[in-house]
Amino acid sequence: MNDRAKWATVGVTGAVLAVIVAVVLLSGGESSPPVTAEVKEGNLDPPGQVLSQGEAASVVMETSEGSFTIQLDTDAAPETANAFAYLTEEGFYDGLGFHRIVPDFVIQGGDPKGDGSGGPGFKTVERPPADLEYAPGIVAMAKSGDEAPGTSGSQFFVVTGSGGASLPPEYALVGKVSEGFEIAEKIGSLGGPSEQPTRAVVIEKATLVRG
Numbered sequence: 001m002n003d004r005a006k007w008a009t010v011g012v013t014g015a016v017l018a019v020i021v022a023v024v025l026l027s028g029g030e031s032s033p034p035v036t037a038e039v040k041e042g043n044l045d046p047p048g049q050v051l052s053q054g055e056a057a058s059v060v061m062e063t064s065e066g067s068f069t070i071q072l073d074t075d076a077a078p079e080t081a082n083a084f085a086y087l088t089e090e091g092f093y094d095g096l097g098f099h100r101i102v103p104d105f106v107i108q109g110g111d112p113k114g115d116g117s118g119g120p121g122f123k124t125v126e127r128p129p130a131d132l133e134y135a136p137g138i139v140a141m142a143k144s145g146d147e148a149p150g151t152s153g154s155q156f157f158v159v160t161g162s163g164g165a166s167l168p169p170e171y172a173l174v175g176k177v178s179e180g181f182e183i184a185e186k187i188g189s190l191g192g193p194s195e196q197p198t199r200a201v202v203i204e205k206a207t208l209v210r211g
Contacts, residue, residue, distance in 0.1 A: 051210075056211050063204060066183035069179040139159075
């Protein structure tokens with residue numbers, strides 16, 4: 001019996017939320033075509049020093065639905081924030097899409113394959129703060145179920161609703177949406193019954209802003 005069949009038989013309890021988390025953030029799910037012709041999978045070396053711990057920096061995500069800004073948390077998550085900044089400066093996110101959208105929960109993107117299984121060719125491991133709560137606006141990194149807490153590649157998610165409260169503190173912290181959260185919510189409203197977007201949502205340009 002697959003994961004979806006298993007949780008379909010359970011009542012609306014905390015167990016349902018736990019399985020939804022596993023389906024949404026820990027597995028590839030159903031395949032969807034890549035949003036770009038260029039395959040960026042596995043092309044990058046591990047990041048060097050882009051940001052210093054405590055350095056103020058943000059990433060502006062210009063999408064086909066509008067723009068939002070992620071304030072990177074270089075204090076609590078210096079290695080993850082640095083890797084995210086590196087991917088941004090390399091243009092890795094440009095042209096990629098949000099391949100998984102769950103209304104009132106998360107929007108997930110940054111996969112060069114577009115099916116939940118892709119990455120940049122390296123992994124960063126930085127366990128998030130033990131008291132981290134995935135409140136609306138928090139940005140964190142997705143991982144597979146067999147990876148250690150705090151493991152990340154390029155896939156990230158933005159918490160858009162109350163469903164994030166069910167997540168354990170195992171997903172590496174990136175930062176928080178500081179501007180344009182309404183755009184993330186708008187994207188979050190475009191999720192279909194299969195947790196895939198009802199229309200393509202593309203990151204047209206990601207830009208690192210220092211200071």
